[in-house]
Amino acid sequence: xxxxxxxxxxxxxxxxxxxxxxxxxxxxxxxxxxxxxxxxxxxxxxxxxxxxxxxxxxxxxxxxxxxxxxxxxxxxxxxxxxxxxxxxxxxxxxxxxxxxxxxxxxxxxxxxxxxxxxxxxxxxxxxxxxxxxxxxxxxxxxxxxxxxxxxxxxxxxxxxxxxxxxxxxxxxxxxxxxxxxxxxxxxxxxxxxxxxxxxxxxxxxxxxxxxxxxxxxxxxxxxxxxxxxxxxxxxxxxxxxxxxxxxxxxxxxxxxxxxxxxxxxxxxxxxxxxxxxxxxxxxxxxxxxxxxxxxxxxxxxxxxxxxxxxxxxxxxxxxxxxxxxxxxxxxxxxxxxxxxxxxxxxxxxxxxxxxxxxxxxx
Amino acid sequence: xxxxxxxxxxxxxxxxxxxxxxxxxxxxxxxxxxxxxxxxxxxxxxxxxxxxxxxxxxxxxxxxxxxxxxxxxxxxxxxxxxxxxxxxxxxxxxxxxxxxxxxxxxxxxxxxxxxxxxxxxxxxxxxxxxxxxxxxxxxxxxxxxxxxxxxxxxxxxxxxxxxxxxxxxxxxxxxxxxxxxxxxxxxxxxxxxxxxxxxxxxxxxxxxxxxxxxxxxxxxxxxxxxxxxxxxxxxxxxxxxxxxxxxxxxxxxxxxxxxxxxxxxxxxxxxxxxxxxxxxxxxxxxxxxxxxxxxxxxxxxxxxxxxxxxxxxxxxxxxxxxxxxxxxxxxxxxxxxxxxxxxxxxxxxxxxxxxxxxxxxxxxxxxxxxxxxxxxxxxxxxxxxxxxxxxxxxxxxxxxx
Numbered sequence: 001x002x003x004x005x006x007x008x009x010x011x012x013x014x015x016x017x018x019x020x021x022x023x024x025x026x027x028x029x030x031x032x033x034x035x036x037x038x039x040x041x042x043x044x045x046x047x048x049x050x051x052x053x054x055x056x057x058x059x060x061x062x063x064x065x066x067x068x069x070x071x072x073x074x075x076x077x078x079x080x081x082x083x084x085x086x087x088x089x090x091x092x093x094x095x096x097x098x099x100x101x102x103x104x105x106x107x108x109x110x111x112x113x114x115x116x117x118x119x120x121x122x123x124x125x126x127x128x129x130x131x132x133x134x135x136x137x138x139x140x141x142x143x144x145x146x147x148x149x150x151x152x153x154x155x156x157x158x159x160x161x162x163x164x165x166x167x168x169x170x171x172x173x174x175x176x177x178x179x180x181x182x183x184x185x186x187x188x189x190x191x192x193x194x195x196x197x198x199x200x201x202x203x204x205x206x207x208x209x210x211x212x213x214x215x216x217x218x219x220x221x222x223x224x225x226x227x228x229x230x231x232x233x234x235x236x237x238x239x240x241x242x243x244x245x246x247x248x249x250x251x252x253x254x255x256x257x258x259x260x261x262x263x264x265x266x267x268x269x270x271x272x273x274x275x276x277x278x279x280x281x282x283x284x285x286x287x288x289x290x291x292x293x294x295x296x297x298x299x300x301x302x303x304x305x306x307x308x309x310x311x312x313x314x315x316x317x318x319x320x321x322x323x324x325x326x327x328x329x330x331x332x333x334x335x336x337x338x339x340x341x342x343x344x345x346x347x348x349x350x351x352x353x354x355x356x357x358x359x360x361x362x
Numbered sequence: 363x364x365x366x367x368x369x370x371x372x373x374x375x376x377x378x379x380x381x382x383x384x385x386x387x388x389x390x391x392x393x394x395x396x397x398x399x400x401x402x403x404x405x406x407x408x409x410x411x412x413x414x415x416x417x418x419x420x421x422x423x424x425x426x427x428x429x430x431x432x433x434x435x436x437x438x439x440x441x442x443x444x445x446x447x448x449x450x451x452x453x454x455x456x457x458x459x460x461x462x463x464x465x466x467x468x469x470x471x472x473x474x475x476x477x478x479x480x481x482x483x484x485x486x487x488x489x490x491x492x493x494x495x496x497x498x499x500x501x502x503x504x505x506x507x508x509x510x511x512x513x514x515x516x517x518x519x520x521x522x523x524x525x526x527x528x529x530x531x532x533x534x535x536x537x538x539x540x541x542x543x544x545x546x547x548x549x550x551x552x553x554x555x556x557x558x559x560x561x562x563x564x565x566x567x568x569x570x571x572x573x574x575x576x577x578x579x580x581x582x583x584x585x586x587x588x589x590x591x592x593x594x595x596x597x598x599x600x601x602x603x604x605x606x607x608x609x610x611x612x613x614x615x616x617x618x619x620x621x622x623x624x625x626x627x628x629x630x631x632x633x634x635x636x637x638x639x640x641x642x643x644x645x646x647x648x649x650x651x652x653x654x655x656x657x658x659x660x661x662x663x664x665x666x667x668x669x670x671x672x673x674x675x676x677x678x679x680x681x682x683x684x685x686x687x688x689x690x691x692x693x694x695x696x697x698x699x700x701x702x703x704x705x706x707x708x709x710x711x712x713x714x715x716x717x718x719x720x721x722x723x724x725x726x727x728x729x730x731x732x733x734x735x736x737x738x739x740x741x742x743x744x745x746x747x748x749x750x751x752x753x754x755x756x757x758x759x760x761x762x763x
């Protein structure tokens with residue numbers, strides 16, 4: 001099956017919307033066809049499959065498709081097309097001392113279609129357009145950030161002319177936004193990274209004010225803190241947002257995504273009107289919670305390592321193993337944190353941090 | 363500071379007696395014998411309290427590590443490093459890190475041997491080893507054990523007379539910053555080690571020795587080989603070495619089973635394997651259990667001769683290096699972070715590695731198969747085992763002031 005045909009089938013499903021019903025048979029058929037294509041056209045990924053002893057002939061269900069870890073995206077170009085066809089590369093966030101994962105794209109169509117379908121369903125389920133205040137750099141300032149790209153296309157698709165990005169490439173000053181928010185009479189959707197929200201609510205607190213944003217306002221936050229602000233738990237952050245911006249927990253949505261995936265999970269808060277820790281995905285994105293020792297699926301409610309299967313990843317690898325910990329429940333996926341700290345238990349070291357600049361063979 | 367005062371009193375009482383040195387050495391020697399005994403109660407207790415290591419690893423790792431730490435070696439070490447007029451700290455604070463029991467035993471033993479009392483902060487990853495080692499000394503000689511206090515209070519540390527600290531660079535910096543400049547501070551930051559397999563190595567024997575170095579303490583420590591650099595211009599030889607290494611690790615998975623990994627560690631192994639497998643020209647060998655790959659051990663033959671992906675948790679990167687100059691170049695590049703070089707198959711060219719260590723490329727050179735067995739007098743990170751604790755003499759203090 002050709003890539004164009006695969007893309008067409010995935011786009012067709014995405015076109016039905018993120019709230020389209022799950023269809024097990026459709027997902028399985030499409031996933032296995034896509035796996036066969038990626039196995040044939042993505043040589044590094046094929047090596048990984050060979051190590052797992054699984055090619056298309058051995059896979060009888062999508063859950064058996066070998067996953068590439070997020071770390072593998074730091075080591076090799078995991079793409080089904082030649083470099084000259086690359087139109088955009090999204091990179092994981094990181095410091096100069098650590099390798100960054102790269103997701104190479106030869107088309108933005110699937111990424112944008114999938115991202116917008118979920119954004120529409122979970123952030124803008126009740127409106128056509130609104131005013132956005134974006135707490136992240138725009139795509140020009142951060143061309144390799146998948147999140148900035150998502151925000152840019154979301155503002156393009158759902159924003160009104162008064163929408164604005166408030167964060168520069170390196171830093172940002174929340175004062176301009178606070179002054180703006182103090183005067184606005186228009187509902188506003190504040191979307192951005194969790195650490196930027198920490199800076200915002202801290203600055204609001206320093207100014208001794210508590211904003212009360214107009215009805216219809218909402219918040220979408222995503223990502224961790226990564227040393228860029230003080231760390232807050234989800235409840236602490238949402239509590240601070242409620243107190244300082246006047247947007248209640250029933251209007252705050254947490255998004256879970258990563259640069260290696262074209263699709264994202266969202267809390268359905270704005271669809272249900274009730275705060276929840278469970279996140280939902282469009283039907284073309286599925287997740288297995290596995291035991292990291294055996295890679296066997298764990299029962300619902302039991303926490304384990306998350307492995308995502310995103311059909312919109314047609315140009316790279318559809319199955320992505322993370323270092324995230326979570327569990328599946330009746331309401332969706334609950335992300336519980338990171339499976340990190342392996343290095344800390346011994347006195348061995350995280351190599352890529354240690355050895356930056358000391359590599360004669362690189 | 364009641365704990366510090368108590369330690370000073372206990373130390374003064376112990377060392378006022380002319381036979382104190384013999385008494386301390388005898389107590390330490392007897393304590394180590396208890397740990398190395400065939401049915402050691404202390405080893406069994408440690409095995410019950412910690413989950414990191416299998417009983418077989420605890421037994422082989424501890425017995426082999428301490429068997430050379432004899433009373434005779436302790437006497438020699440004192441005689442060599444501590445002249446009769448040596449001025450030594452009354453209380454040494456010891457900030458431990460990591461999870462390797464004999465490394466912690468050695469870290470505790472040396473200040474006691476030097477004549478210091480010991481204030482120990484155990485590591486969160488293994489609080490049991492230091493506590494049990496102190497308890498075992500008490501079972502032998504309560505007077506010597508009175509010179510040890512285990513604490514989780516950090517405040518007393520800055521009032522100790524010397525500080526030995528293990529851990530991350532940030533931890534060491536913070537400890538050093540809070541410790542008076544005029545007292546000995548010995549810091550041991552994170553390091554890693556390598557195995558260098560020379561062109562004359564007999565591959566099966568070399569693989570068995572390297573596998574043992576990786577399997578003991580499950581590749582958790584600074585002395586575990588992070589990489590194997592094999593002197594080779596022909597990939598088939600390296601592939602044969604990797605196959606032999608795979609057989610050796612599979613055998614050790616049965617004879618010296620790995621301990622329990624946390625979910626984060628299991629995820630790290632899974633991620634490392636994927637990273638290794640997708641690299642251009644790499645080849646990966648993995649353990650199997652019931653026909654499916656588990657996380658017991660992993661070997662990656664790297665095509666690129668770089669430093670990516672060092673091993674731990676019985677995960678090994680094997681990197682072919684064309685010649686001895688290439689090995690030395692890598693040692694040099696790693697120098698600030700290099701602890702031990704295990705070698706095999708170098709013949710008379712071993713002196714090249716000796717010179718490298720003398721130039722500061724690591725602080726220890728040993729035959730493969732003995733990387734986890736440092737001698738008592740090892741100048742760990744360049745610090746003399748006992749003499750690094752010596753305080754300035756009065757005349758030297760006057761000079762400094």
